[in-house]
Amino acid sequence: MNNFRRVGRGRVNQNAPVEFTFDGATYQGYEGDTLASALLANGVHLVGRSFKYHRPRGILAAGSDEANALVAFDRGPGRVTPNVRATTLELFDGLTAQSQNNWPSLKFDVTSLNDVFSAFFPAGFYNKTFMWPKSFWDKVYEPVIRATAGLGPAPKAEDPDKYEACYAHCETLIVGAGPAGVAAALAAAKQAGRVILVDEQAEPGGSLLSTPEAMIDGLPAADWLARSLDELEKAENVTLMPRTTAIGYYHDNFLGLAERLTDHLKDGEADGPRERLYRVWAKKIILATGAIERPLVFAGNDRPGVMLASAAQTFLNRYGVAVGERIALVTSHDSGYQAAFDLADANSQIVSIIDCRPQVDENLQAEAEKRGIEVRVGWTVTATAGRHRVSSVTTNKVNGDQVDPKGETLSCDAVIMSGGWTPSVHLWSHSKGSLKWREDLAAYVPDQANENAVCVGACNGDFGLGVALETGANAGGGNDSFEVVEPAPWTGDGALEILPTHRDESRVKAFVDFQNDVTAKDIRLAVREGFKSIEHIKRYTTTGMATDQGKTSNLNGLQIASRALNRPVTQVGLTTFRPPYTPTTFGALAGNNGGAAFDVVRKTSIDGWAEENGAVFEPVALWRRARYFPQKGEDMHKAVARECKATRESLGIFDASTLGKIEVVGPDAAEFMNRMYTNPWTKLGVGRCRYGLMLGEDGYIMDDGVIGRLAEDRFHVTTTTGGAPRVLAHMEDYLQTEWPDLDVWLTSITEQWAVIALNGPNARKLIEPFVEGVDLSPDAFPHMAVRECKVCGVDARLFRVSFSGELGFEINVPAHYGRALWEMLYEAGKQYDITPYGTEVMHVLRAEKGFIIVGQDTDGTVTPYDAGMSWAIGKKKTDFVGMRSLARPDIVAEGRKQLVGLKTSDPKTVLEEGAQIVMTPDQPIPMDMVGHVTSSYWSETLGCSVALALVANGHALKGETIYVPMPDKMIKAEIVETIFYDKQGERLNVI
């Protein structure tokens, strides 16, 4: 095979053959090939089917601008990457890839009937056709469209590869290692400061790799490149990163770089992460991103075998592959000629150069003549033929505005085209650098920078090797000059995107966007239908919206729209480039966050014990908490019932370490607390606790918790588990911005203390022997008292508090001692049948007592009055955060939703949390909903269900019957008090 390989040409290692598989067939390529170059060497041009019409497609480009040749790169289960450009996929021994978008096979695709019936699929077809009937969308249109549309298949298995990410900093970041980038790096390397040079390709060098005849400073381009790269490798301050794509340029010279580490290695050689994402801040950025050649728009320009002239030149000079034996060049730009000359020099026949311009440079014509190549000046192309590969091109003479209808058909096996060059301003545009239109190039080029960035070489519209090297060196801080010899220097002048034709343009399929199958007539149709801005035309036709973001199509589309609108290009608008520059794997973006690092899972020091003892966990904010401890054969219901009963009857032990804790210290601590909480604090004695209620500025309940006064100037504040960070931020916000005069400081101590809650009539008996220096008798240490003391020999803060209604203590010990203390208490508690319980029982016990959970029984629109907690507001206080809002008309209005208890008429029925409440059962739907259930549990202690609910005007409705409509039934319940158990609170006082 390899019939199209040219011995002695290219940089591939022709002594190192490599086997690969494409669509099940085995081929041979060489080390250094891409999948595209190896397929072309084997004469394979047909590599895929197009997106909409399923037309046969080949290889258009030679780099990351490829629009057609998307393949599925298959490395086994979980390692299938769809939509990989064959032109960037490096060949290795055993590489396997498949074509996409075809069924049942690439050569016979059933859905290519779309192409035959394409008159019925104009731009906007989906919008127009599938509007009606509405109900058809979900069930018929969408599933069918989804099955037949789209690019490659999304992988289903889990990705076994590893990815990583890191940050980096440098003084100079250079994107693109072509002549301009390399010259910039050589100059920057001589200055102080770190330099990073990145290039998306496997081999740095850019255009230097495919222009072997060029000479720099007396050396062939490739030798100059090798010498330069060697110098850069040796420079200590330079990091050279090939296979690295600058995917996005963000604020403050921050760039994302995706480095591909293993995709080019054969199976078994790949060790370590597949890709690494660098997040880089650079003081200065030099963009040397080059330019992309523009296709010409003519009928049949998408046939396999039709490709960019520069791509053909690259395949020949870099990979040693001739894209055909009989090749036609269609051009509107000087640069195409050199590709034809190179191919002719490599023994391919150039059947004709069809130049649609009325005049052509004489030197170029002379060069052609020298090689015996016919040049047709002022000719156009009106058709191509060939089923799976181009077999002929039809060319017609243009006389002024008229195209001679009599064409000549030239037999060929490849057509190369050159429509001028588009500077790659993608990254520049990400950074919000402005652009200006250059009529001579028919392209936008960089204008004003928005960041400390500069564009050099072709991406700045400066074409030619000499200028690229010099502007690059200047940007890098040098003033080197270079002696350059180029075989056929050209300027950017004279680009023309659409070729004239005598045919009915509304019937001709001349492709603009190859990947999204948008033709010139689609754009004209959009204009006829009233779209005037390219932003609208883009969305209507989808031009430029494929995975290549219109790299090869944007400017052609823009100019066709401009012509159709009869307005200058600059008045048609320009769409915005957005990151990433090329498609990027989710793995690279996920970076280090695989596996256990996916998210923070905070665990208490007692978590390990819970895990060893069979706890079922639930997430609460970033924490994981034990929910219940099922014993053998128990489901959640049984475990929770047992834990509840044991706690109420004897003794339960609970890990409350996740409670937020803030130490408020300073002479103004009490004053600060007065202002932050609704309750009064001044008179709270040292060693006493109080329930604190915190409101937002809007007067709604924001957080709550028990707060102990350790000293005149020191409070131990507790918050809800999930509320800890926002409560501290809220406090700091007021302290720093409103009351900087207060002498008080806030320190988070959530993680300093492990908290073990003991609840039940035997709680005191258990802890008494472990506590040193505190008289725990009810009179000396009453409910809502706090002491600093020693427990088991370590410093502790002992609270007598209860969130269960039982006699309760919370022992705070330094966190590292949490588990050891827990184990001691657990051992000693066995005499009282001590029972560990989780958050579910904590919820049930508090609901039986009517204690609210902020965020469950409140939803950010509940005031203290609504919650039945007016008692928590200091009556004599003149101010606290949220106080003024409590007097707003809406807050004091009748009919607000208020917290009530619910008792179902069937005591066994447990309501569903979140269920809606109605006043009468026989209303027509939609019913008048007056509230919803906020908490609901089975109470083993009471032998009935208990529930809390927010109900409009609920406080005034005690004793009324309400209904809870469920899909299968209507549940009847009575509005009752929120306290279900031990209404007098006597159980707190067990001796």
Added chain:
Amino acid sequence: MSSDATNSTLEMDQGVTMGQSLDHPGQSFTVELMGEKSRFSLRLRESNVAAFAKATGLALPTKINTVYRDDDALIMCLAPDEWLIIAAPEVGATLQEKCKRHTASPFSLVDVSHRNVAFHIGGEGAAQLINVGCPLDLDLATFPVGKCTRTIFERAEIVLFRETETIFHIEIWRSFAPYFLSVLSNGGQAQ
């Protein structure tokens, strides 16, 4: 309960043994969990620093992001009015007593010994490894020996201090430590 209990809890919680390093072939770094420490968060107004330092004998660094080190303690200035004091466990009580000598102006001293755990990251690749999750420029010119700062490591808050050219001391809230190690372990594969 003894400090042995503390250290073993530390190890159990964080999934590494003290002195152990993350297991990567060919690595150029070590990650070690540090043993038990006394830690205090000290807060006082800038205007009272001199008086406080005089009364207590504590040499509080007044320049933000700098530290004072002696045999007894490491004091990091994290904000104009905030210091993190780290000392051997047996020195903690003495430090607390010293602070109480200052009565002339208000301050806040809060024991946060067990709030944090600490890691030493050392070796030629240490800075690069920290950059796996920390966005700061750790070049010696911008992050010299002796610099400390509160910063982030992916989604966790850390305090970072450069002890020597190749040794960093990282303080992190205890429940974030396993996450910190997971990210380090994912990100340090190819170093």
